[in-house]
Amino acid sequence: xxxxxxxxxxLILQEGANSTLRCNFSDSVNNLQWFHQNPWGQLINLFYxxxxxxQNGRLSAxxxxxERYSLLYISSSQTTDSGVYFxxxxxxxxxxxxxxxxxxxxxx
Amino acid sequence: DAGITQSPRYKITETGRQVTLMCHQTWSHSYMFWxxxxxxxxxxxxxxxxxxxxxxxxxxxxxxxVSRSKTENFPLTLESATRSQTSVYFCASSVRAGVGSxxxxxxxxxRLTVL
Numbered sequence: 001x002x003x004x005x006x007x008x009x010x011l012i013l014q015e016g017a018n019s020t021l022r023c024n025f026s027d028s029v030n031n032l033q034w035f036h037q038n039p040w041g042q043l044i045n046l047f048y049x050x051x052x053x054x055q056n057g058r059l060s061a062x063x064x065x066x067e068r069y070s071l072l073y074i075s076s077s078q079t080t081d082s083g084v085y086f087x088x089x090x091x092x093x094x095x096x097x098x099x100x101x102x103x104x105x106x107x108x
Numbered sequence: 109d110a111g112i113t114q115s116p117r118y119k120i121t122e123t124g125r126q127v128t129l130m131c132h133q134t135w136s137h138s139y140m141f142w143x144x145x146x147x148x149x150x151x152x153x154x155x156x157x158x159x160x161x162x163x164x165x166x167x168x169x170x171x172x173x174v175s176r177s178k179t180e181n182f183p184l185t186l187e188s189a190t191r192s193q194t195s196v197y198f199c200a201s202s203v204r205a206g207v208g209s210x211x212x213x214x215x216x217x218x219r220l221t222v223l
Binding site: 033041043045088090094095096097098101 | 139141143150151152153156158166167196198200202210211212213214216217219
């Protein structure tokens with residue numbers, strides 16, 4: 001099956017810093033989503049981005065489908081950005097395969 | 109707009125008991141899913157359903173049973189709970205398959221502990 005690898009596994013930053021999270025996948029995909037799991041465990045949809053670039057406030061994402069990777073950018077980090085960020089993909093069968101996540105800690 | 113809800117949010121049970129986790133969505137989405145989240149494994153798909161009365165296995169279906177008699181409900185049953193089924197369970201839904209319309213939305217999760 002398709003493999004999804006996220007890097008780095010852990011990231012600790014000071015408030016105000018910028019960060020880039022990476023998601024590599026082993027095969028072509030129909031769907032790619034980025035999620036933020038907050039400290040209360042809720043999975044929040046950030047981006048649905050099987051290809052191209054999208055921006056939402058301080059967050060943006062780019063997926064280069066031909067090279068099988070996606071990047072999530074967080075600018076001017078805030079403590080509320082802390083949590084685990086997941087990338088998930090599927091090949092058209094609606095079966096999302098998740099990466100292991102990047103744990104982001106933003107210190108004040 | 110309630111979206112997608114799960115109940116109970118927390119459950120403690122004993123080995124061998126039957127447990128049913130409920131999932132309800134108000135969007136009339138065709139597809140519904142059950143995932144489990146465990147340390148070291150991330151989220152894994154248990155079962156999914158493309159429509160009422162249509163269900164199929166995911167990556168880790170053993171020990172679980174699902175049904176979908178109504179579009180808005182997708183209960184997950186552990187027929188005889190085992191300690192290895194201690195996990196956080198997430199329900200999700202999406203409009204339908206196809207590029208641009210298969211974004212999945214997740215419920216708040218159910219934390220299940222099997223003693």
